[in-house]
Amino acid sequence: MMKRLQLFVAAFAILASSSLLASASDPSPLQDFCVAINDTKNGVFVNGKFCKDPKLANAEDFFYSGLNIPRNTSNPVGSTVTPVNVAQIPGLNTLGISIVRIDYAPYGGLNPPHTHPRATEILVVLEGTLYVGFVTSNTDNRLITKVLNPGDVFVFPVGLIHFQFNIGNTKAVAFAGLSSQNPGVITIANAVFGSNPPINPDVLTKAFQLDKNIVTYLQSKFWWDNN
Incomplete structure (x- = not known):
């Protein structure tokens, strides 16, 4: 009887801990915004990130101009x-x-x-x-x-x-x-055939069921990054 009780308690503890892990997630931001900065000397550590002092934030931290401009598409793809x-608008940090x-x-x-x-x-x-x-x-x-x-x-x-x-x-x-x-972003062809260093051709030959010469040819090509 005692063994059964111990097993039940152990099973319940595992299920409870699993439930807690499953519901764990990033916390909601605890401030209005967290403008990302690279210089930690002038930063405040908030929610796991170095952020500019909110009092020093300005409109430029939340602004980007230029999405109205057509881009050049004369490339291989x-x-x-x-x-x-967040690289273009530091004020996007923590906003998801x-x-x-x-x-x-x-x-x-x-x-x-x-x-x-x-x-x-x-x-x-x-x-x-x-x-x-x-x-x-x-x-x-x-x-x-x-x-x-x-x-x-x-x-x-x-x-x-x-x-x-x-x-x-x-x-x-x-x-x-x-x-x-x-x-x-992971562009499939670039990642598979354009990795640095290259993936062993034997791996790709078997994975894609291709002739090895085709694999080596694909690995020799220049894979354009359109991002």
Whole structure:
């Protein structure tokens, strides 16, 4: 009887601790804002970050200008992403949000398959026609796609591989909000075939079930970063 009671208590303790771990998350900010700074000598340590003294914050800490300017898309993938995250607006620190502008060349402009490891993305088309989609996780690797026109909105869930492709004969422009001050981006082809140092070709040959010569050829190419 005592053994059963001890086992029950142990099991309950494990379940309780697991529940606490599962519900753990970053705390909500404890101040209005936390303007990120690099010079820790003039910073105040708040919520795990060095921040400018709030009394010294000014409008420039929360401002960025230039998302109205079209970007050059004459590159190998035919697109350019202009990010506005905590690197551009230090006042975004701790606020969990950022934005990007994406310019696409006429038919064929591509924002290649990529992921944002720390953010969900919500995209709105301003100009042109985009074919967009994402792939679900390994449970079924299902492709979910949609053709978007100006004013249309589409969501790419956090961490999933997604893309946008201009299927119109004119340039396209989209804006996207992301649920992180620093969402990160992993462009699949660049990461797999353009890593530094290169991944052992035997690994990629087996993983992609390709001829080794094709793998080494892909690794020898220059992989354009459109971000």
